[in-house]
Amino acid sequence: MEEIRVRIAPSPSGNLHVGTARTALFNYLFAKKNNGKFVLRIEDTDAERTSQAYIDNIFDSLKALGLNWDEGPDVGGPYGPYTQSERFDIYPKYVQELLDKGFAYECFCTPEELEAEKEEATKNKQAYVYSKKCENLTEAEKEKLRAEGRKPAIRFSVSKAQKAFHDSPIIHFEDLVKGDLHQDTSLIGDFVIMKSNGAPTYNFAVVIDDMLMKISHIIRGEDHISNTFKQILIYEALGAEVPKFGHLGMILAPDRSKLSKRHGATAVSEFVEKGYLTEALINFVALLGWSPSDSNEIKSLEEIAQDFRIHEVSSSNSIFEYDKLNWMNGQYIKKMDIKALTKLAKPFLAKYDLSELTEEQLEKVIAATREPITVLSDLTNDVAYFFGKDIVYEEGVKEANIDTEQAQTILKYFDSQLDSYDFDNEEKLHEQLADFRAYFKEQGIKPKVTMWTVRAALTGRTHGADMGVILEVLGKDKVKYRIEKAIV
Numbered sequence: 001m002e003e004i005r006v007r008i009a010p011s012p013s014g015n016l017h018v019g020t021a022r023t024a025l026f027n028y029l030f031a032k033k034n035n036g037k038f039v040l041r042i043e044d045t046d047a048e049r050t051s052q053a054y055i056d057n058i059f060d061s062l063k064a065l066g067l068n069w070d071e072g073p074d075v076g077g078p079y080g081p082y083t084q085s086e087r088f089d090i091y092p093k094y095v096q097e098l099l100d101k102g103f104a105y106e107c108f109c110t111p112e113e114l115e116a117e118k119e120e121a122t123k124n125k126q127a128y129v130y131s132k133k134c135e136n137l138t139e140a141e142k143e144k145l146r147a148e149g150r151k152p153a154i155r156f157s158v159s160k161a162q163k164a165f166h167d168s169p170i171i172h173f174e175d176l177v178k179g180d181l182h183q184d185t186s187l188i189g190d191f192v193i194m195k196s197n198g199a200p201t202y203n204f205a206v207v208i209d210d211m212l213m214k215i216s217h218i219i220r221g222e223d224h225i226s227n228t229f230k231q232i233l234i235y236e237a238l239g240a241e242v243p244k245f246g247h248l249g250m251i252l253a254p255d256r257s258k259l260s261k262r263h264g265a266t267a268v269s270e271f272v273e274k275g276y277l278t279e280a281l282i283n284f285v286a287l288l289g290w291s292p293s294d295s296n297e298i299k300s301l302e303e304i305a306q307d308f309r310i311h312e313v314s315s316s317n318s319i320f321e322y323d324k325l326n327w328m329n330g331q332y333i334k335k336m337d338i339k340a341l342t343k344l345a346k347p348f349l350a351k352y353d354l355s356e357l358t359e360e361q362l363e364k365v366i367a368a369t370r371e372p373i374t375v376l377s378d379l380t381n382d383v384a385y386f387f388g389k390d391i392v393y394e395e396g397v398k399e400a401n402i403d404t405e406q407a408q409t410i411l412k413y414f415d416s417q418l419d420s421y422d423f424d425n426e427e428k429l430h431e432q433l434a435d436f437r438a439y440f441k442e443q444g445i446k447p448k449v450t451m452w453t454v455r456a457a458l459t460g461r462t463h464g465a466d467m468g469v470i471l472e473v474l475g476k477d478k479v480k481y482r483i484e485k486a487i488v
Contacts, residue, residue: 004036005216008062008069009084009206012042013049015267016061018320019221019251019259022285026248027219028067029286029308039213040072041082043206045199050085061268065282066301071213079213084205091200094208094238095154095193103161103237104193106152107134108145129189130155154194156204158185161233171229176219176246178315183229191230203227207234215243219310222247246310249317251288259320275348275376276325280332284325288318298331326374333370342366348376352387361473368465385459386473391482393460401456402486410440410453415483423476429468457486 008024010016031038042058044050059073071077098104114130121128135157137145145152162169162185172182193204200208206227210218225247235242253263265271271281279300286304287297290313299307333341342363346354354362369382385391393402401407417436422428437447452462458470458479471479 002216003214004031004034005039005214006031006036006219007039007041007210007213007215008067009041009043009209010058011046011049012044012051012054012058013046014054015057015269017266018268018271018281018285021061021065021067021268021282022251022288023220023248024062024067025065025282025285026290026308026310026313029305030217030219030310031070032305033308036216037070037077038067039080039082039215040069040075041084041209041213042073043084043202045084045202045205047085057267057269061272064272064278065268066278067282082209082213084209087205087209088199090212091194091205091208092198095200095204098156098193098234098237099154101237102157103164104154104156105135105190106137106142107155107190107192108137108142108150108152109134110150127187129187130191132157132159132190135190151196153192153196155190156193156230156234156237158188158190158230158233161237165233165236171232173228173232173242173245175225176217176244176310177249177313178222178225178247181225181228181247183226185229185233188230193234203230204234207231207238207240210243211235211238211240217244217246219246219248222249246313248313249289249315251320252317254319254321256317256319263320264322275378276329277332277336277344277376280329281325283332284328288320289314289316298328330374333373333376338363338367341370345376345379348380349383351380352383356387357473364469364473365465368469382464385461385464385470389478389481390485391458391460393456394462397456397461401452401462403488406445406449407453407456408488410445410450411457411483411487413439414454415480415487418476418480418483421471421476423472423479426468426472429471433467433471454483458482 006027008020008027010020010024028038030036040062042055044055055073062069069075071080071082073081073083075081095104099106117131118128134152134155142152162171166185169185170182171185172180175181191203192201194200228245228247232242251259253259255263259266265274268281272278282301283297283299283304286299286308290308292299292304292307294307342359345366357365365383365386366379369379373379373382402411414436417432421432433451437450440450441447451467455464455467455470456462458474464470474482
């Protein structure tokens with residue numbers, strides 16, 4: 001039985017996009033489900049767009065999501081590590097093999113000549129296909145062109161490969177996701193596999209890399225379908241086994257347009273910076289085109305891997321529903337161990353002096369404020385009143401809940417009771433607050449109105465953490481200071 005080997009091969013021309021992360025995830029899940037290997041290869045042949053910062057971002061984002069590769073940069077292994085730009089010395093050998101077999105030829109056409117061909121096709125309302133004018137040049141003609149200073153590119157002869165390996169110009173392959181796919185090779189045209197400067201093109205380099213790395217299954221976005229037919233022909237021309245292909249539908253924005261920054265975060269690192277938990281993000285991304293067998297959508301990466309089946313992946317496009325991601329992230333925040341959550345929350349509280357609170361108090365604060373939040377960055381605002389001496393009133397709160405005669409009566413009475421409150425015992429504080437509400441209820445004031453007044457004086461808002469937690473964490477001195485400052 002062949003070893004299952006899959007790969008993710010991102011181009012470091014930007015931070016890791018959530019679409020690439022989904023492709024990486026499905027490859028990872030397929031490998032784990034089938035006891036295979038998940039390989040990472042950096043396709044950095046575009047020197048102008050490549051950045052080390054982007055390479056580092058790819059590494060960091062995959063690791064943060066738990067998508068640890070078995071081979072590739074930082075890991076090694078029998079076929080790694082892999083960086084495409086460091087493999088340029090490998091490709092000429094296989095170009096020469098195709099030349100020797102007659103499946104490739106030198107092309108001396110200038111950019112201007114090729115552009116003229118394209119313009120002629122456009123003028124005649126035809127799809128452009130290279131004219132093959134260089135395929136049958138004699139050696140004398142080639143030497144003359146070289147003498148003119150022309151350096152040839154190498155083109156792959158689609159028609160020769162098709163005739164050698166297929167009975168019909170229409171070639172088929174069975175896609176793991178989309179089923180039977182086919183294309184008329186006469187519409188492809190002979191394509192360049194090596195540029196005149198000696199650099200391999202994508203469609204050639206990717207075949208050589210996947211062949212040498214013994215990749216058995218290639219799972220990628222459906223935007224690569226048109227490339228697949230070219231790559232199949234190259235595999236066959238080299239006498240290599242053709243891997244199995246699976247093409248995933250695109251990820252679209254809620255308005256069904258291409259997902260872009262105008263819709264919100266699109267890079268994995270952007271989601272992390274906004275306070276999304278990587279466990280929630282990877283769980284959500286897994287549901288973009290795949291559904292668990294038991295309909296339970298909240299699953300760990302390990303649970304998803306056990307349940308994953310590539311043939312059950314939808315062939316349709318998926319909608320990136322930010323609202324659903326927010327809901328899911330909120331569920332993870334609610335269930336997360338409080339110590340671990342507090343550790344993750346600290347970067348979002350950097351504007352505050354955390355030394356004001358003990359670690360135990362900070363955990364109490366996070367536990368008391370995490371219920372309604374969807375992302376960790378919400379905490380920055382939601383915990384503000386636990387820090388510093390003074391507070392900032394939300395709009396309208398002071399006028400409605402502090403400045404009235406009734407509110408002033410409530411605050412003065414509350415202030416008179418503070419010396420009897422047990423600020424070291426949250427349970428006792430709840431009992432004392434209950435007595436405080438009951439006192440004003442007897443006077444016809446609703447309990448929520450009573451507590452809104454006290455909460456407003458202590459926090460500047462009428463909603464937030466449990467009042468017992470607020471009193472205990474703030475402590476008597478800070479509580480008394482804020483109450484008395486609110487009293488006119």
